[in-house]
Amino acid sequence: MLEEILRQAWTSLRRQPVRSCLTMAGIVWGIVAVTMLMAYGSGFRRVLMYTFESFGQNVIICWPGTTSEQAGGERAGQQVKFEPADIDEMRARAGLVKQVCPETVRFLGISHNERTASTAIRGVCADYGQIRHEIPTSGRWLSAEDALYRRRVVFLGAMVRKKLFAGRPAVGETVRIKGMSFTVIGTMDRKFQDMSYFTSDDESAWIPYSTAGDLWDTKSASVLLATPISAEFDRKAQSQILAVLAERQHFSPTDKRAVVMNSTTEFKPIYDMICYGLEVLVLLVGLLTLGIGGIGVMNITLVTVNERVREIGLRRALGARRWHIRMQFLSEALALTLAGGAAGIALSFGIGALIGTLPFLGPAYEDTSGVVDIHLHISWEILAVSVAVLVLVGVLSGIIPAMRAARLDPVEALRNE
Numbered sequence: 001m002l003e004e005i006l007r008q009a010w011t012s013l014r015r016q017p018v019r020s021c022l023t024m025a026g027i028v029w030g031i032v033a034v035t036m037l038m039a040y041g042s043g044f045r046r047v048l049m050y051t052f053e054s055f056g057q058n059v060i061i062c063w064p065g066t067t068s069e070q071a072g073g074e075r076a077g078q079q080v081k082f083e084p085a086d087i088d089e090m091r092a093r094a095g096l097v098k099q100v101c102p103e104t105v106r107f108l109g110i111s112h113n114e115r116t117a118s119t120a121i122r123g124v125c126a127d128y129g130q131i132r133h134e135i136p137t138s139g140r141w142l143s144a145e146d147a148l149y150r151r152r153v154v155f156l157g158a159m160v161r162k163k164l165f166a167g168r169p170a171v172g173e174t175v176r177i178k179g180m181s182f183t184v185i186g187t188m189d190r191k192f193q194d195m196s197y198f199t200s201d202d203e204s205a206w207i208p209y210s211t212a213g214d215l216w217d218t219k220s221a222s223v224l225l226a227t228p229i230s231a232e233f234d235r236k237a238q239s240q241i242l243a244v245l246a247e248r249q250h251f252s253p254t255d256k257r258a259v260v261m262n263s264t265t266e267f268k269p270i271y272d273m274i275c276y277g278l279e280v281l282v283l284l285v286g287l288l289t290l291g292i293g294g295i296g297v298m299n300i301t302l303v304t305v306n307e308r309v310r311e312i313g314l315r316r317a318l319g320a321r322r323w324h325i326r327m328q329f330l331s332e333a334l335a336l337t338l339a340g341g342a343a344g345i346a347l348s349f350g351i352g353a354l355i356g357t358l359p360f361l362g363p364a365y366e367d368t369s370g371v372v373d374i375h376l377h378i379s380w381e382i383l384a385v386s387v388a389v390l391v392l393v394g395v396l397s398g399i400i401p402a403m404r405a406a407r408l409d410p411v412e413a414l415r416n417e
Contacts, residue, residue: 027340030290035348037282043374045275054193062224081220094240102221123212139171139186294393301401333398341390
């Protein structure tokens with residue numbers, strides 16, 4: 001029975017090929033709009049989250065402040081300092097803190113032969129590379145042995161490397177910082193990140209924290225970086241850090257001004273909401289466009305019902321039930337919708353391949369690799385949503401004409417001229 005209904009639907013559509021094709025054109029355009037807009041939203045999310053996570057995942061940045069409460073016999077207004085003993089105590093007692101690393105920063109000149117640059121020289125520990133996703137593309141990152149033996153080694157950001165070496169290999173070369181010679185042990189390519197402090201990582205150079213003590217006073221760190229054992233313990237890890245610092249430096253653990261903390265975990269929901277908001281917006285625009293095509297299918301199906309009133313009456317007189325009539329016109333609407341949708345999806349793949357990449361953050365970073373541009377990739381998830389929307393539009397556009405056809409009185413239908 002179902003096979004017969006589908007065969008009759010196909011025969012009915014072939015009676016008016018021009019009208020059927022023009023009706024499908026609206027569906028084709030609508031599904032192209034849905035698919036391409038969803039691909040754009042997905043590409044936007046990929047770039048935004050990539051630049052956010054390039055900074056580092058679940059990173060807690062602690063800034064030393066000034067006490068605002070009296071505690072432990074100390075008056076308010078004391079300057080908080082991050083000292084080596086604080087770090088050791090934190091590693092021993094803060095069980096929810098996975099990694100902790102002090103960072104000291106000075107803006108100094110760095111030179112190689114006749115080339116010079118002025119940038120942030122950052123003294124850090126070995127864990128800093130993992131915390132902040134400093135991934136070398138040549139050479140290596142700073143090691144624990146570098147810090148232990150106070151080696152004069154340096155890791156260069158992409159722009160510093162470009163200024164000093166102009167595209168030539170830098171690993172193994174010697175640079176000078178504040179009159180001292182340092183060996184370049186590693187470099188990295190452009191780091192596309194939308195968060196930074198002091199300066200961007202591309203404009204930075206890193207040396208061991210212990211070695212930084214040969215260049216400037218490192219008794220206290222500029223900032224403190226830490227990561228929790230997992231994202232859900234971010235708040236509790238911050239509380240443990242604050243408790244350890246408060247006990248050692250004699251200030252109240254409830255004093256919010258003593259240590260200012262920022263966490264990427266707290267910002268991630270904001271980025272998620274931006275991405276979800278854009279994806280919902282573009283999906284709604286696409287659905288409205290596809291809905292117009294669905295209205296076209298409904299209109300043509302209603303016209304078809306009016307043209308075939310006598311046929312409907314004859315079929316009812318010969319024993320066809322109401323659900324047979326409903327399925328007949330519903331299948332015709334679905335056939336129009338799905339045929340147009342299949343053509344639209346094929347066209348979407350073609351357009352996506354033709355356009356490929358749309359500029360987004362590439363021009364801002366002066367990058368031509370396309371890493372931070374929007375790629376119009378049609379994933380299986382997008383394809384599944386498109387098919388589901390197609391079926392829904394087909395059912396909604398066909399149900400009203402089908403119900404109208406099924407309610408026709410057989411006697412009155414046979415009298416229709």
